[in-house]
Amino acid sequence: xxxxxxxxxxxxxxERQAADAEALAVVLPAHDGLVGVLPNHAPFLxxxxxxxxxxxxxxxxxxxxxxxxxxxxxxxxxxxxxxQTAIAADKITTAEADTQVRQAEALPAATIEEVDTRRHAxxxxxxxxxxxxxxxx
Amino acid sequence: MATTREIVKRRRSVGNIRKxxxxxxxIATAKxxxxxxxxxxxxxxxxxxxxxxSALAAGLADQTSxxxxxxxxxxxxxxxxxxxxxxxxxxxxNGNVIRLTGQQIRMLRDEQTEIDLRVSGKKGIYALxxxxxxxxxQYTHFEDKVTFAQVADxxxxxxxxxxxxxxxxxRVVFTxxxxxxxxxxxxxxxxxxxxxAPAAQTPESAGHPTGGLNIEEYLFSPPxxxxxxxxxxxxxKTELFQCVMDSVVSEQVARMSAMKAATDNAQQMIQALTRxxxxxxxxxxxxxxxxxxxxxxxxx
Numbered sequence: 502x503x504x505x506x507x508x509x510x511x512x513x514x515x516e517r518q519a520a521d522a523e524a525l526a527v528v529l530p531a532h533d534g535l536v537g538v539l540p541n542h543a544p545f546l547x548x549x550x551x552x553x554x555x556x557x558x559x560x561x562x563x564x565x566x567x568x569x570x571x572x573x574x575x576x577x578x579x580x581x582x583x584x585q586t587a588i589a590a591d592k593i594t595t596a597e598a599d600t601q602v603r604q605a606e607a608l609p610a611a612t613i614e615e616v617d618t619r620r621h622a623x624x625x626x627x628x629x630x631x632x633x634x635x636x637x638x
Numbered sequence: 639m640a641t642t643r644e645i646v647k648r649r650r651s652v653g654n655i656r657k658x659x660x661x662x663x664x665i666a667t668a669k670x671x672x673x674x675x676x677x678x679x680x681x682x683x684x685x686x687x688x689x690x691x692s693a694l695a696a697g698l699a700d701q702t703s704x705x706x707x708x709x710x711x712x713x714x715x716x717x718x719x720x721x722x723x724x725x726x727x728x729x730x731x732n733g734n735v736i737r738l739t740g741q742q743i744r745m746l747r748d749e750q751t752e753i754d755l756r757v758s759g760k761k762g763i764y765a766l767x768x769x770x771x772x773x774x775x776q777y778t779h780f781e782d783k784v785t786f787a788q789v790a791d792x793x794x795x796x797x798x799x800x801x802x803x804x805x806x807x808x809r810v811v812f813t814x815x816x817x818x819x820x821x822x823x824x825x826x827x828x829x830x831x832x833x834x835a836p837a838a839q840t841p842e843s844a845g846h847p848t849g850g851l852n853i854e855e856y857l858f859s860p861p862x863x864x865x866x867x868x869x870x871x872x873x874x875k876t877e878l879f880q881c882v883m884d885s886v887v888s889e890q891v892a893r894m895s896a897m898k899a900a901t902d903n904a905q906q907m908i909q910a911l912t913r914x915x916x917x918x919x920x921x922x923x924x925x926x927x928x929x930x931x932x933x934x935x936x937x938x
Contacts, residue, residue, distance in 0.1 A: 513686055515786055515876065517679040531859055544852075546694070547859040548868060572869065574690060583687050 506540030510556045512566060512582040519566060519587035524556040527580050529573045538575055545575040551625060553590060553632070554582060565590035567632065569625070590632055598630035642918045649911040656904035662727065663897035669782055670818075670890035677815060677883040684880040691873040694866050695831065697853040705801045706870050709830050715752040715805050717796060718742055719828075721812040721885040722762030724778055729896035731813060731889055732761040734823035736769075739811045742825060743771060754805060758882075782886050786875070789882050793875040800829050812881040813888035821888035826881060828874060 510527050512520040527538045530552025538545070554566045571584030605622035609615050695707055720739040722732045739755075739762070746753050757763045758777040767773060779788060799805045808829040815821045858865060 513683045515680045515683045515879070516676065518682055533859065536859075543857055544855050545857040545859075546690075546862070546865060547857075548865055572687075572690065572865070574686075581686060583683060583690070 506578065507559060508538060508540050508542075509579045510582075511580065512554065512568070512584065512587050514584055514587050519589075520564070522556065522564070523559050524580075525559060525561070527554070527556040529554060529580070529582070530568065531573065536573075538580055540578055542575050542578075545573075547573050549573050549582070549584060551628060554587075567593065567629065593629055593633050595630065595633040598626060598633050601626035602630055642915055642922060645911055645915040645918060649908055649915065652904050652907050652911065656901055656908065659897045659900040659904060663894055663901060666728075666890045666893040666897060670887065670894055673782055673883070673887045673890055674818075677880075677887045680876070680880060680883055684876045687869070687873055687876050691866070691869045692832070694862065694869065698862055698866060704867060704870055706797060706829060706874065707831055709806075710803055711806050712803050713752075713806055714750070715754055716746055717754045717756060717799070717805050717808045718746070719756045719796075719808065719810045720758065720762050720766070721780070721810065721882060722757065722759030722765075723885075723889045724760045724781065725893075726761055727896060728889055728893035729899075731892035731896075732759070732765065735811055735813060735885075736762055736765045738823040738825065739766065740769065742809060742811060751806075780882055780886075782890070784882055784886060786879055789879040790875045793878045794871070796829065796878075797871060797874055805829075810878065810881050812885045813892075815884040815887045815891070818891050821884075821891055826877070828878060828881075831870065831873065 507523045507525065508527055510520060510522050510524040511518070525540075529536045529538065529547070530550050532548040532550040535552070536545075536547065549568060549571045551569045552567075554568050556564050558564060567586070567588045567590050568582065568584040569586040571582065574581045574583070602623065605619065605626045608619040608622055610619045695704075718739065720735055722735050726732065739757075743753060743755070754774050755766065755771055756775040756777070757766055757773050758780045760778055763773060763776045763778075777792070796805075796808050800808065807827065810826045810828050812824065812826065813821050814824040853862060856862070
């Protein structure tokens, strides 16, 4: 396996470095869809959306992180993800996601901004719930 | 000569102060650990995002027109933001920032620039007001558990002012944290953003040529300019957040060492007082003994 080209995948949030691993392939949730990155990818800079960042490490294990917004930067076989949130997908529980859905639905929606925030929060929470459903079934 | 009773009383009060300073030292140590983890955790993010933004800005220098990158001098007004603490007893921490702020104020006055002085932390507010400076805005909510959102609000307000050309720049006077043995007051030009200068490379990034990305070889999604437009406000926010975090950590470090020194001093004082007390007691005994002997002699 060692002669294979590898990519270094770094995930950084304002609070901590969420991941730093050698990977064989990385899939980024860009703002307009998924982007797959293999070794020797051209330099690439994109805005990220909400979704799952997946990468396969050198032991061929899949890892998934839920990320929300930010930027992805690919250069010299290094993928740097700068994002606000990064949670390992298997750490999210259904109960937690359900609470978040309820909390999001309870948000006020009086002004236009509040409606937007609320809609976004609901979408996020539902996505999280969907994720837990997907990983558990 | 002080009586033994007086010395005992003083020794006891010094002992009580020692207890307090010792406790404060321990609290500061605990808070420092927490703050340090946060500050160190956020550093790579700040570094990366600043690097990326300035590299991209430099790469797009000829075709970008983001208002935050442009220098202007219409308003002749600069925001000076001083970050101090709400609590004292932390050695020279606040004093250094206040002194540097004073220097900056004098410098700006010499340049005939109007100053919009904003101060965070009670200590700075009181001291600068006492020095006769008028403070336009004051904040006391940047405590040790400051959140990104709180800082982001302030950054947004400043960016808005800058974009509307009501101010020409933002300077932050804060305490830069290098290591637990080294922290110093420093000034950061938050706005306008300086596009990457090749000299500004950090040692880690020295391997990469970050002095401006080679725009031609990059793929962008969405177009580079849109990315930059989003990246810049985030950069400003994270940079300001890092300043606040650095200040918070430095405050705890400063308090830790100040309280350690205070505790050591109290300990020394107790020792000196104990020695004095023993001496006083001994001389009291001696004089009493002499009295008795004198009495015995007289009776003979």
